[in-house]
Amino acid sequence: MAARSLQKAINVFPSSVDLLFQNQTARAKTAFLNLCVTNLCTSNSRLSAEDGSNHKLKHSYFHAHSPYPLSGLTIGGALEKTTEKFPDRECLVFCDTGIRRTFSQFMEEVDQLAAGFIKLGLKKGDRVGIWGPSTLEWVLTQFATGRLGIILVNINPAYQVREVEYALRKVGCKGLVSSLHFKTQNYYEMLCQIAPEIERSPPGQLKSTSLPDLTTIIMMGESQQPGTYRFDDVIKIGGPAEVAEVHDRNSELQFDEAINVQFTSGTTGHPKGATLTHHNIINNAIHIGERLGFDRDHDRILCQVPLYHCFGMVAGVLCMAVHGAANVFPVAGYDPVATVKALEAERCTTIFGTPTMFIDVTTQAELMKPNLPCLTKGVMAGSPCPVEVIVKADEVLGTKIQVAYGSTETSPVVNLMFRDDPHDKRTTTVGRTLSNTECKIVDDQGNIVPIGAPGELLSRGYCVMLKYWGDKEKTKSAIDQNGWYHSGDLAVMDEEGYTRVVGRIKDLIIRGGENIYPTEIEDFLHTHPMIDDVQVIGLPDPRMGEEVAAWIRLREGESITVDEIKEFCKGKISHFKIPKYIKFVEEYPLTITRKVQKFKMKESFAKELGLID
Structure with missing residues (x-):
């Protein structure tokens, strides 16, 4: 067992060990690893306790322990180390241009x-x-x-x-x-x-x-x-x-x-610049890859999620840099038909995507009937992941989908499934916290809630961003004095540490993996000379997760059509922010203090459109 443990200590984070002992003798390095092995057996019981297998949690706090140190590598250093290890291994494939590296x-x-x-x-x-x-x-x-x-x-x-x-x-x-x-x-x-x-x-x-x-x-x-x-x-x-x-x-x-x-997206209607360090994103890539098995297998990732997004940039190409996993890009943008073709032609082992992407890909795969003997892994993230979508992807693609949860501010992944998690946990929760990260769920007073009680999900650790660029006040509101990042998401934790996200405190709309904040759209629509007031909400959609909807009150005596409103938006705001549903109203549901009750708007409009019963 000690030999296996020593080999695991060397294999999982070789770059970390090399970094720690780059100026030391081989004897010092060996002594350190032997010490790790000596403590690894005793740490196993502690690990079991931390991951919830030997005891049941009473309060909604979970710390995912790891026997391995965090890496001190930079982005460039990580790529250099992996290149030295796998110089002739393929790392990048761009199918539409035929480029390979x-x-x-x-x-x-x-x-x-x-x-x-x-x-x-x-x-x-x-x-x-x-x-x-x-x-x-x-x-x-x-x-x-x-x-x-x-x-x-x-x-x-x-x-x-x-x-x-x-x-x-x-x-x-x-x-x-x-x-x-x-x-x-x-x-x-x-x-x-x-x-x-x-x-x-x-x-x-x-x-x-x-x-x-x-x-x-x-x-x-x-x-x-x-x-x-x-x-x-x-x-x-x-x-x-x-x-x-x-x-x-x-x-x-x-x-x-x-x-x-x-x-x-930010609460003022303008995007906030989440500022990330080498340490944030390199270690997140390490821990993502560790849980997905990239540290053991020579994986080929079908990366259809965009690189400008943390999902593609960190889970995709940074996992390439730290684990040696190849990244395959079907097209520069997004095309589910090209994705299915690339999965087969490039013998991909892993596919990344938002729920919307998986809906599209499984639909095309049923039509095209590709031969995918190598495809076993899949990561779904970016917006709420319906059970039906996960199950369908597993059936059609032959994967065992692992749901990931996090945010740009947390580099991005905080929670991620294990492949051998029970089916009900794997399809209805976002799994447990990644190694070297803490999560807790708190009430309005900041107190940790009992197991099973809803509250705001907070996270702390290496993954939390440095700051919002140029926004000290917004940084302070997002990261408290104890280093906890406040997600704004409502969640519930069970006695084994599995977390289920049940809603959002903020009014953030997530459409096909794109974060959309209503205030930004409201501010833009207010620039139209005929509009007196506007309120933007998200409505459920079986494919996109949510669609943007707007309730508009026109100035007295003005008249305009839905198509004219949409035409006004084109070329001025991103296409995914243009409201799909528009309703002209005389008034909004209000509280006694004149605050708009958006939850009532969402419920009544969704019923009116036949989106819910």
């Missing part, structure tokens, strides 16, 4: 791009936005910025002009790496609407009144756009001196430093 090929390109960034004058602490769908250039930018300590700012590909402007201004981006276009959007033209100076500025010398911090724009694609660099040129301009400097700069980085900003 091994770890050694990818590592070389990452350092070449980082060298190009150095040549352009970008340095540690600068913010560089990335705007576009899932492509090789996106992943290269993620790791090249990570190698230099440049803070990557994820920008939703569906953002419209004013949303992009807000994101770039909020974080003070000095650089932007952007696709030329995606779907119906021409990103370069949109940028020129924000900053007309781009077209008449030399590359790297932008001076804009609307985007005062932005100087450097790098466009993907073959054509040269005025005022910008071509991505393919930037990756070539760095020489041996700059590549050497990449290694020097990477070695000086600290794992607790900020490295990523991801926008999440």
